[in-house]
Amino acid sequence: MIVVTGATGNVGRTLVHALAEAGAQVTAVSRGPADTGLPKGVRHRQADLADPESLRPVLDGADALFLLVAGDSPHGILDAAKAGGVRRVVLLSSQGAGTRPESYPHPHAFERAVTESGLDWTILRPSGFDTNAFAWAAPIHEHRTAAAPFGDVGLPNIDPTDIAEVAAAALLDDTHIGHTYELTGPELTTPRERAAAIGDAIGEQVRFVEQSRAEARAQLLTFMPEPVVEGTLAILGEPSAAEQTVSPDVERILGRAPHTFAEWAARNVAAFR
Numbered sequence: 001m002i003v004v005t006g007a008t009g010n011v012g013r014t015l016v017h018a019l020a021e022a023g024a025q026v027t028a029v030s031r032g033p034a035d036t037g038l039p040k041g042v043r044h045r046q047a048d049l050a051d052p053e054s055l056r057p058v059l060d061g062a063d064a065l066f067l068l069v070a071g072d073s074p075h076g077i078l079d080a081a082k083a084g085g086v087r088r089v090v091l092l093s094s095q096g097a098g099t100r101p102e103s104y105p106h107p108h109a110f111e112r113a114v115t116e117s118g119l120d121w122t123i124l125r126p127s128g129f130d131t132n133a134f135a136w137a138a139p140i141h142e143h144r145t146a147a148a149p150f151g152d153v154g155l156p157n158i159d160p161t162d163i164a165e166v167a168a169a170a171l172l173d174d175t176h177i178g179h180t181y182e183l184t185g186p187e188l189t190t191p192r193e194r195a196a197a198i199g200d201a202i203g204e205q206v207r208f209v210e211q212s213r214a215e216a217r218a219q220l221l222t223f224m225p226e227p228v229v230e231g232t233l234a235i236l237g238e239p240s241a242a243e244q245t246v247s248p249d250v251e252r253i254l255g256r257a258p259h260t261f262a263e264w265a266a267r268n269v270a271a272f273r
Contacts, residue, residue: 001025002171006068010131023138029058054078060083064171067091074113088120095127096231099242103231122170126183128157130264140206140272145208146195149216150237154188156246159259166253182247186258189229192262200263202273
């Protein structure tokens with residue numbers, strides 16, 4: 001049995017479907033109620049990664065765990081996993097854990113705990129998600145504008161569908177044990193270019209508004225801790241060479257190129273119309 005935490009999220013929802021289609025026995029875990037779109041045969045359980053004890057009955061009898069960086073105690077989560085019989089963990093970390101560990105201490109701590117756990121492990125370090133553009137859904141729908149800082153800085157953002165398919169491969173195939181994968185999209189795109197791609201998808205021009213760093217910082221502080229905000233702004237505005245590198249890992253694992261942002265926008269066009 002494979003336990004998928006964050007099963008109603010951008011990556012987890014697609015991962016659950018991919019595993020079910022592959023014939024795996026899956027338990028979908030989220031803090032909230034069950035997703036009505038779960039595949040037939042997938043069971044849902046409510047649990048909170050911030051409360052490792054709530055995971056013990058969920059993990060009982062599991063073979064593998066897809067783990068988000070959430071909660072304050074990676075060791076408590078991993079202890080519960082071991083007690084339940086889990087042998088393999090696939091951790092969804094972040095690019096910043098490798099490039100800026102001082103700004104992303106939480107993912108870095110989870111990575112260290114997983115690699116030192118004695119369990120088989122695979123670590124996924126994705127770049128920024130294409131789905132971050134959903135933050136533009138309301139302003140694009142209402143007045144065809146999109147605002148972001150550093151409008152002409154390109155980054156290789158990734159479609160969460162690609163992350164989910166890589167995660168499925170890592171959970172089902174032993175050859176991925178002991179590997180850390182850098183997951184990116186196929187090309188660098190700027191915020192200005194991503195706004196234009198959404199405009200192309202909806203068939204109307206989207207006006208891009210460049211925020212100042214201070215404006216973006218104030219907005220991010222409403223839902224991110226300050227060290228993560230500073231690290232995020234550094235990546236968005238002054239990315240390192242590593243943060244602008246297009247990784248071959250998605251194509252190497254899946255046998256196809258990762259999806260472009262334009263493909264993601266076309267698939268999610270209803271959110272912006």
